[in-house]
Each structure stands twice: as structure tokens, then as C-alpha cells.
Amino acid sequence: MHIGIFRLIRLFLASLFLQSSWSFHSLQSLGFLVTVMGGIDRKKRKFLLQNGRFFFNTHPYMAGFIIGAVLRGIEQENDFESLKKHIMVSQSAFASFGDTFFWHTIRPGLSIMAVLIGLKCGVLGPLLFLVIYNLIHLFFRFYGFIAGYERGWDVVFVLKEKRFLVIQQIFEALGALVTGLLPLILIKNMNALFIIPLSGIFLVFLWKKVAPILILTFVFILVIINLILL
Amino acid sequence: MNILLLALIGALLLLDKYAFGEFGLSQPVIAGTIIGSLCGDVATGIFIGALFQMVFLANLPIGKDVPPDAQAAGIAGAGSYFILKETNQSEPNLMVVVLVGILISVLGSLLDTMVRRVNEKLFYQFLRDNRKLYACHFTGLFFSFLRGMILFLPTFLFVNLLKAPPILQTDYNKEFLLIVIVSLGIANGIYLYLKRESFYFLILGVLCTLVFFVL
Structure with missing residues (x-):
């Protein structure tokens, strides 16, 4: 057929x-x-x-x-x-x-x-x-x-x-x-080392089934902290 | 680019999420590339798309589950960036893009739920009169399109009114977000592949990266 x-x-x-x-x-x-x-x-x-x-x-x-x-x-x-x-x-x-x-x-x-x-x-x-x-x-x-x-x-x-x-x-x-x-x-400099703690934090979020929206809010807070520290 | 046109393109791209085709065009990294190329800056389009792609990577649509709207967040984020860039005539703050993404992913998911509830009424309409099969089915497509317009048009109009202050050291801001993107990617990768045989390939990738960094 x-x-x-x-x-x-x-x-x-x-x-x-x-x-x-x-x-x-x-x-x-x-x-x-x-x-x-x-x-x-x-x-x-x-x-x-x-x-x-x-x-x-x-x-x-x-x-x-x-x-x-x-x-x-x-x-x-x-x-x-x-x-x-x-x-x-x-x-x-x-x-x-x-x-x-x-x-x-x-x-x-x-x-x-x-x-x-x-x-x-x-x-x-x-x-x-x-x-x-x-x-x-x-x-x-x-x-x-x-x-x-x-x-x-x-x-x-x-x-x-x-x-x-x-x-x-x-x-x-x-x-x-x-x-x-x-x-x-990433650009080869010391800032690249930040990926180690950040990946760890995000991994914990994923394992704890934290909602993506909260992860995005966390990213937003990180951007603000980054701006303040500038 | 014209706001109405951008909202229209966004709404059409959003149809690809589930209402038509599912070719992957609505995936944030692809939608960001398309919007970026239409607005004359593909690299930034990919960058914004990549951020949202990585945030929502492990957020998989299974069965009846309606997860936060990653696709809408990516489209709204990229669109807002280019509108801000055009109205302020300067490099916009990526913070606004993240904020728009957060709001739209929540709003998108709520509207998605609403559209699916409205579609229920279409099904009952069909049950009452089965000659209306095609009309009921394709009205659902129209509602999905309408959802995109309701999401993007007011968002882009609002963003257009914003007078963002000129941002200092945008390059540093971008470099920081790049670190966030990579970290999210690694976390998602470990989360997805840890219990599988392919985890050895992840270790191989890390070793290659280390060799590259050392050399």
C-alpha cells in the first residue's frame, strides 16, 4: 500500500x-x-x-x-x-x-x-x-x-x-x-573564572527545580550588582 | 524599524512555538538572529537570543504543562533592545532587555493559558456543529497570532517611550552577561547529561577548553 x-x-x-x-x-x-x-x-x-x-x-x-x-x-x-x-x-x-x-x-x-x-x-x-x-x-x-x-x-x-x-x-x-x-x-582573562561559582549556583537552581523566571530574576540582580560595582 | 512591523514579525515568529510548523524559528537564539538581521545587528541579536535560550534550556514542554514563555521572552527582549537603540541613538542597557524578558515570559505564559482556554470553546462549538471544523480549528491559529500582537505591540510601544540613560562601559556589561550565558549553558548541560553515557563527552569538551586556555 x-x-x-x-x-x-x-x-x-x-x-x-x-x-x-x-x-x-x-x-x-x-x-x-x-x-x-x-x-x-x-x-x-x-x-x-x-x-x-x-x-x-x-x-x-x-x-x-x-x-x-x-x-x-x-x-x-x-x-x-x-x-x-x-x-x-x-x-x-x-x-x-x-x-x-x-x-x-x-x-x-x-x-x-x-x-x-x-x-x-x-x-x-x-x-x-x-x-x-x-x-x-x-x-x-x-x-x-x-x-x-x-x-x-x-x-x-x-x-x-x-x-x-x-x-x-x-x-x-x-x-x-x-x-x-x-x-x-569567553575572553581569556581572570573574569572568565566567574563561570565556576556561577555554573554551580545555576546547577543548584536546576536541581532544586527553581522556576526559570526566578533564574532570570537572579540574572537581573547580578546585572544590577555588576552595574553598581562598576 | 517600524514598531508595528516588529510586533507583526514577533507575532508571526511566535506562531512557530506550537500553533504552526514548529520549525524552531521561535527558539530565542533563532528569533534573536532573525530580529537582529532585520534591524542590522545580527551579533547582538544572537547575543540576546543566546541569553534567553540558555535560561530556558532545561525548561521542556511536556504534555499539558505550560512553562514560562521562553520564545516570547527572546523575541520581546531582542525587539526591545533594537527599539531602545533606535530611539535613544546610543547603546542601550542590557538590563532593560533582561527585565522585559522576565515580564514577557510570565505574561506570555498567562496569555498562552488564556488562549488554550478560549480554544476549548472552539472545540465545544465544533461539537455542536461539526460543519464548523475548519472554521473552529483555524480560529485557534488566529487567537495564537492575536496573543503575539497583544504581547508585543504594547511592550514595544512602551519601550519606545523609555528614555534610557546612557550606559557606562557597555562592553564590560556584555562581557559579564557572556559569563552568565556560558555558566547557564554549562549548568544546563551538566543537568541534562549527567546521568547519561554522554557525560564523558562533556569531560572531553572541558579538557579541550582547558588545553585551549593553557596554550
């Missing part, structure tokens, strides 16, 4: 708006329906609108895997209740994978790299971030629809593929390495 290039593009464009109407109660339900509607023929749309009223929430980049499988299920005229059960189970698995893979690994690693290269070499850092991040992100968006449609609900086993684990490990290593290299952007 092949999804077809035009349908894939339609689904991809619709999935960019997946979270446009995100709310605490309905989560991504409307976005999910709008995306699925873009992938089925007109006759089945009415049926979906009447039966597709349920709550949907997963990682936005991973939604394609589930939506692809749903499209296959609808085309094979699967019972809608069983589709709902599959959606409920798989959305948590994909959400958990996406959070770890993108939010905990790729984005922080690339952000630190963008800051390091950006402060040292200018626009190259942010550009690298955008290119690498979107290559991976767009791959998941497109591949998700294709894999979901071709494999049906077995698509959940994609999460166990070794290549994704390898990518995750590469970005963890990259993030850790560039963190160690961060002091390179």
Missing part, C-alpha cells in the same frame, strides 16, 4: 497546523481531525466527522505515524471503536518517544551548539541549528505518514528501530561535547 505523493503533501501541510487549536480539554483533537480529513475521500469524511470525536494528543512531529495508520484503518473499513483503542495506546508511546528524542536530546544539543557557534562565528550557528533540526524534524513528519500507512498499527515497532537510538546517542554526545566547549567563547 502506498500513500501517494499528492496525498502525502496534503497531509504534511495539514499536519503543520496540528496544534493550532490546542486546548486543555480537547488537546490536539481538532488538528487531528483536520489532518485526517485531508487524507480520506469525500464519502468517508462525513463518517469521520460523526465518529471521530475523541481526545488526541501526542508529540506533534510523531503524529504522522498514528495518522497514517488511522488512514489505512479507515480505508480497510476497520471498526471505529478498535481504531480509537489503537489511537489511545499508540499516542502515549509516540508522545513519550518524541519528548525524549526531540525535546530532551536534539533540541537542547543543537541549541547549545547554535549558541557556541553563533557567539563565535555569527549567523552560522543559528543556520546550522535550523538546517539540522529541520532535516530530522521533516524526515519524521514525512516518514511518519508513509510508515503508518504502510505498516498499519504495527508502526509502533518503529520506535524500537536501532537507527533512532543511534541518532539520539549522537545528539546526546554532541550536546555534552559543546557544553564542555562553551567557555571557548
Whole structure:
């Protein structure tokens, strides 16, 4: 079974708006329906609108895997209740994978790299971030629809593929390495030694789960103290 | 740059946070670069973006959680800096940028919560009449855009009225903030990678840095 290039593009464009109407109660339900509607023929749309009223929430980049499988299920005229059960189970698995893979690994690693290269070499850092991040992100968006449609609900086993684990490990290593290299952007003088106590204080804040807003307030106080001491 | 245009660009960038695409354009370091390049000073744009990126790095959006709005803080901080620079015709104090960032990250998170509550009403509207699916869904996108305009336009108009006193030794101020950025980055890195195998790479990075400093 092949999804077809035009349908894939339609689904991809619709999935960019997946979270446009995100709310605490309905989560991504409307976005999910709008995306699925873009992938089925007109006759089945009415049926979906009447039966597709349920709550949907997963990682936005991973939604394609589930939506692809749903499209296959609808085309094979699967019972809608069983589709709902599959959606409920798989959305948590994909959400958990996406959070770890993108939010905990790729984005922080690339952000630190963008800051390091950006402060040292200018626009190259942010550009690298955008290119690498979107290559991976767009791959998941497109591949998700294709894999979901071709494999049906077995698509959940994609999460166990070794290549994704390898990518995750590469970005963890990259993030850790560039963190160690961060002091390179400082000017070589005695003031640079301030990073040792400051990093310690910030680390304690992070471990104690201090709100970022308080960390920013602490930075503000430091700037004032710095101005007074001038 | 025109304040209205800057607010418009800010609101469009903020859509990338979750309402459209999520290409990473709203990440503070990227948004700072974009605003900086539009205002003719990419280096400062990256600098301000980097500060907010590092503060909010470990602040990850999981599930229904609405963390402080790092993206809005970065956009408002960079925008305010360039507005101050244009109106005062001198290098503005970075303290103002940090202060604007603090206020906007709180305000942004509150408005975010409000928009998500308003979106609930759109969902119920859809439940009453399922022909309104597209209208309800894309109205949510409009509300997200409106949130950006409500955040940035008054902020930039207010900042435009400020007559900041000329600041002494801006370079020293910048050097100090650079130390803060690096410290935040290291703390976040240790926090994120400490319990993972990749921690050895962090030590490798530190060793490389030490070699560079000694040489």
C-alpha cells in the first residue's frame, strides 16, 4: 500500500497546523481531525466527522505515524471503536518517544551548539541549528505518514528501530561535547573564572527545580550588582 | 524599524512555538538572529537570543504543562533592545532587555493559558456543529497570532517611550552577561547529561577548553 505523493503533501501541510487549536480539554483533537480529513475521500469524511470525536494528543512531529495508520484503518473499513483503542495506546508511546528524542536530546544539543557557534562565528550557528533540526524534524513528519500507512498499527515497532537510538546517542554526545566547549567563547582573562561559582549556583537552581523566571530574576540582580560595582 | 512591523514579525515568529510548523524559528537564539538581521545587528541579536535560550534550556514542554514563555521572552527582549537603540541613538542597557524578558515570559505564559482556554470553546462549538471544523480549528491559529500582537505591540510601544540613560562601559556589561550565558549553558548541560553515557563527552569538551586556555 502506498500513500501517494499528492496525498502525502496534503497531509504534511495539514499536519503543520496540528496544534493550532490546542486546548486543555480537547488537546490536539481538532488538528487531528483536520489532518485526517485531508487524507480520506469525500464519502468517508462525513463518517469521520460523526465518529471521530475523541481526545488526541501526542508529540506533534510523531503524529504522522498514528495518522497514517488511522488512514489505512479507515480505508480497510476497520471498526471505529478498535481504531480509537489503537489511537489511545499508540499516542502515549509516540508522545513519550518524541519528548525524549526531540525535546530532551536534539533540541537542547543543537541549541547549545547554535549558541557556541553563533557567539563565535555569527549567523552560522543559528543556520546550522535550523538546517539540522529541520532535516530530522521533516524526515519524521514525512516518514511518519508513509510508515503508518504502510505498516498499519504495527508502526509502533518503529520506535524500537536501532537507527533512532543511534541518532539520539549522537545528539546526546554532541550536546555534552559543546557544553564542555562553551567557555571557548569567553575572553581569556581572570573574569572568565566567574563561570565556576556561577555554573554551580545555576546547577543548584536546576536541581532544586527553581522556576526559570526566578533564574532570570537572579540574572537581573547580578546585572544590577555588576552595574553598581562598576 | 517600524514598531508595528516588529510586533507583526514577533507575532508571526511566535506562531512557530506550537500553533504552526514548529520549525524552531521561535527558539530565542533563532528569533534573536532573525530580529537582529532585520534591524542590522545580527551579533547582538544572537547575543540576546543566546541569553534567553540558555535560561530556558532545561525548561521542556511536556504534555499539558505550560512553562514560562521562553520564545516570547527572546523575541520581546531582542525587539526591545533594537527599539531602545533606535530611539535613544546610543547603546542601550542590557538590563532593560533582561527585565522585559522576565515580564514577557510570565505574561506570555498567562496569555498562552488564556488562549488554550478560549480554544476549548472552539472545540465545544465544533461539537455542536461539526460543519464548523475548519472554521473552529483555524480560529485557534488566529487567537495564537492575536496573543503575539497583544504581547508585543504594547511592550514595544512602551519601550519606545523609555528614555534610557546612557550606559557606562557597555562592553564590560556584555562581557559579564557572556559569563552568565556560558555558566547557564554549562549548568544546563551538566543537568541534562549527567546521568547519561554522554557525560564523558562533556569531560572531553572541558579538557579541550582547558588545553585551549593553557596554550
